[in-house]
Each structure stands twice: as C-alpha cells, then as structure tokens.
Amino acid sequence: MHGLNPPQKEAVAYVGGPLLVLAGAGSGKTRVITEKIAHLIATGRHEARHIAAITFTNKAAREMRERVAKRVKGEAAEGLMVTTFHSLGLRFLQIEHERAKLRRGFSIFDGDDQMAIIKDLATPGLKNDALYSIQNLISAAKNNALSPEQAAEAARSAREREAAGLYARYQARLQAFNAVDFDDLIRLPLTLLEADPDLAAGWRERIRYLLVDECQDTNGAQYRLLRQLAGTKGNITCVGDDDQSIYAWRGAQPENLDLLGQDYPNLKVIKLEQNYRCTSRILRCANTLIAKNPHAHLKQLWSQHGDGEPVRVWACTNNEHEAERVAAEIHYLHQAKEIPWGEFAILFRGNHQSRPLEKALQLLRIPYHLTGGTKFLDRAEVKDALCWLQVLANPDNDAAFLRAIASPKREVGATTLEKLAAMAQQAGLPMSVAAGQIGFLKQLTPRAAAGLDEFSRIVDKLRDAAEKVTPAELVPMLAEQSGLLAMVRSQCKDEASFLRRKANLEELASWFEGARGGGPGELAAQLALLSNADRGEPGNAVRLMSLHAAKGLEFRAVFVVGCEDGNLPHEASLEENRLEEERRLMYVGITRAKERLYLSHSAEIKRWGSVDHLLPSRFLDELPQGDLLRDGTDPERETAEKKQRGRAHMDAIAALFGDG
C-alpha cells in the first residue's frame, strides 16, 4: 500500500463489510480499486478468480487490467474478472443460457437490429421519431428490470401503452432469433438471480468480492444486479462521485449511492479529499463551478500541486478558427514543451463537433484518434470478416451466411442460393447447415455444389480452429483461409491501399486482445459488445472525444471546445431543467486536465446556410475569474503566443513540403 494516503489505505484494507468511497475527481478512487484488488490477492484473502471488478467502459476495463498486471504478476492474477456490466452479464448468460431459454451461441442485437424489429412490428407508417421513442421506452423499461407485463401496468400515456405492447412482441421475436439485446445482458441475469436464491448463492460462491467503479452511473437494473451479487453480507467496494453523474439521460440513477446506505445499514463511507491530478488553478475552477449545484455535503478537494498555468479562455470567430487555434497550440506545446501527442485531449459536447478539428489536425499532420466516431465496422472488409465470424459463431444466422458465401465470390449464384433457401426451409434447417449436406448438394449443378462444399469445408476448419485459438488469433487465420485477404488484394489498385485495408483487419484482431478462447460464441459476443462501445487503441495520438466518453481519463493538456450557451449547457437541458447535469459534464471536462486547460467558444456558427450568433457559456462566468486568462486581457502575452503558434504552423507546413 506504499504511496497511498491514510483514507485510501483505510479503503484498501477495509473488508469488514460493504464500503463506499465517495470522493471528487482525481482523488484516487480508481487507484483504490486497483490497489485493493492487489491487496486482496497478496494477503490471500481472496483468490483472483473469486474477485470481480466492474468498470463503466471497455476502455476503462482494459486500463484497469493493465494497472493490475503491474501489481500482480503471472499466475496469481489468473481468473481475475475485470469487466463492464455488459460483459459480466454476457458471461453469466453464456453459462446459464439454458435457464434464460437461450441456445448456445445466441446473438446480441445492437441498436440497428433492434430498430429493424421495432419497425417491422410497429403500426405501418410510424415516423422515425415515434419509433425511436418506442425504442427508448422499451429500453427504459428494461433498465428498470420491468417485464412486458409490468411495463404495461406501469404505462401512463398512450405512447407508453403502445411501447409496452410492442415490448412483449419484440421480446418474442428476439427469442425466436435466439438473440438478446444489450439491455437484456443486465435484465436477464437479474431476473434469474432474483427468482432463484440457490442460483444467486452459487454466483456469490464464484464472485466472493466485488469492486465497482463509477458507481454513480449505474441504472436501476445494474444496481439490483450488484445487490444480488454482493448478497446480504455485502462483500463489495463501490467508488463514485455524485458530481460526475452524467448519464441520467440513459437511465443512470445517482441516488443509488444513497440507496446503498439504506440497503446496507452497516455501510462504511470513506471520503477522499486530496486531488492528485490537477494543478491548483484547474482544481479551483472545478470546485467553484460545481459548488453552484445544490449539495447535501460539499466536497472540497485540495491539491498539493502549485498554481501552474492560468486556465485559458479563448474567444474565437467560428469553429474553424477555434479548431485552427487548438491544432496550432497542440503543435506548439508538443514541440516546445515536449508533451507527447497522447497527452492531449480535445473534448466536445457532441460528436458532430469533431469535423473541423479533424481537418485542422490533419493539416498540421498531427496524429489523432477519434473515439466513438469512426465508422470502422462499416468498412467492407471488416463487415465481411464479421459475417464470417458470425457464421462460425451462429450457424442459424442466414443473413451472415449469405454475405460470407459471396465474399469472396464462389461459383454459387443467386439461383443456387434461392434453391438452397427453399430446401433449407422445407427441412427446417439453417442455410449454412443445409449447404453442408450431401443430399442437398446432389440436387444442384456440379459447379454450384463444389462451391458450396468448399465453403462448408472452410467453415468447418475455422470452427475447429476457433475452439483452440484465441479470438485475436482467429481473425488473421480467417482472413487467409476464407480467401478474404486475396479478394481484398485483387480489389486494390496498389500496394498502399491493400496495406491500409489489411490494417483494418489487423485492427479488428486487436480489438479482441484480452478476450479468451472459448469458441466462436464467445468471439461473436465479444464483438457485439465492442461494436456498441469504445474500441481500438489510440496509440500515441491526440484524443478527440465527447465529454461523456472522457470520464475517468486524464491528460496533461485538455481543450474543451464549443463552450457556448446552447451547446454546453445544451439547448435541450435549458428547457428541461437539466442544467445541473450539464454543469457536472463541464466539471468532468475540467477535471480531466492535469497541467493545462483551454476553454474555447465561438462567436458565430453556420447553420443551414445562415449565420447564428452565439454567447459564451454561462459556466465560464461561474469560474474564479482570477485563475483565467481571457483573450484580450494580456495583449503582450497574446501577441507572443500568436507568434509561437504562427511559427508552429509554418514549421508544420515546411515539414509537409519537406516530405515531398
């Protein structure tokens, strides 16, 4: 426990019952979790395989695994579960699939799949808005662990009654497809555990200690799942910060932090007050801002770090001007202060704000990584590989079969496939199974039969391999043996574009790093999880992401762009009285910065061809003005900085020409 402060040490050592660490940003909550995992293992209190840590995103889970690996070596760490709620639910359902009335290798439907079903079931002609609202209502019901019947009872409006009715039919459709959606990954395990005390006892035997990060953002169903897993004894450590609750719009219930105290009268609460992340100026900004929200107990964080740089507030003309300034400043700091690219983050309210920033960064040749915005999964070769994986994972998936058999093209035409579909339907078999049966093949032309036969043999071989190798190893094998890679090569005009597309397949493989073997079902499920969340390793690049996605992270220099009224706080929040949540979002943004913080706003924005005038965010006025350096207040300094940026710009352009 070397290097921890006294309350942190207490939190790590405490195993006398349920524990809540409630503390502000950068106070070492996540650090307490990693240290506690190491401590539980090192003291022999629990073996790694009986410990589970739950984080909010895949990325956070990955980071935590890395942090723990540094503290706990080799075998001792084996079996440790560091997962998101959804991965945990998935693992549960894979083990308990029979109880959940699912067959092995069930699929996970994402938002698009969900929408397709809802569209199909809803009254014809319903507008997209209405469909989305139905989708949200079904999801909200599931996040509160309501069954279709309970949702119908709870429905108040006509729209809610309609959604509840659809929910029942939607669920029946999922069942028929042997599929679940993301919300089911929490709801189904929860219902099973609540209905069967023996099952719950069995799982508590398996998971003997539970640690939960970002507890303020759990929704109703997730909270109840925690209670089931922690049991009455409450072998659980939760950490959270009510000031960072920013997912209410997705069903998160920060009041769960209070519930914990009611559900466990013996709950121990530890507060942390020292911030280790930010300079004092940045911290004062954060403290002053969040104090404007009503609080039961005001937290006052302090930092040992000096004042540091003033917080810059930039008044820009428009978002292109803003983007140019940000890019030039990053370039300058990288050169002059030797701050690595990966230590910069540009944060925004909405993903649509990334475009001008990307352009400005590209112009200066600054490497960047956009979280959540890439349409990676839509790239042709990636989509093809995914379909192959789905065929391996789930022979029932006819749609995936149809795409896989066409990539690369074999001697199997549309007529053959139609014939096969008809025969398969008659026999009550999925197409991929029918395609492997001699009886069917005999009825086709010899060429088509040979094509199908070859396909089936490749699938069988890969399916065997999937049992033995990890998902990350399977992807390159698949690319090679399916003929996908050769197809991509034949489609590319030059080597460079082939390598680029091949790199996409390599990146796909890298997403599975950390996932175990365990057959193709695990593989496809992991993939479905990734497709809905953050993914990919940004490497050493400037990070562009939404404020929501930045939770839990830290960077040496942070730019929060678009600090305008109507954007941050967002328009909708002004009407709906959600200003406090927007203020928390700003608080999250500010507290990501270790050394340097820039808050910028534009005077105007182009919308539908006309120009709108914007006002700076009201949050900027709520900051301690003495810690800010606003445009126009220190002309000498500004001129010097402008010169530096100009030089950085010229350097970058020179480098561009130097590259030929």
Ligand SMILES: Nc1ncnc2c1ncn2[C@@H]1O[C@H](COP(=O)(O)OP(=O)(O)OP(=O)(O)O)[C@@H](O)[C@H]1O
């Ligand atoms: N006792 C300590 N001594 C030195 N550094 C520490 C200590 N505790 C935490 N830190 C460092 O402070 C930073 C913030 O810690 P951490 O990310 O755990 O905070 P957090 O409370 O989880 O923040 P957030 O609320 O943003 O998630 C990290 O870089 C961490 O390594």
Ligand SMILES: [Mg+2]
């Ligand atoms: Mg944290």
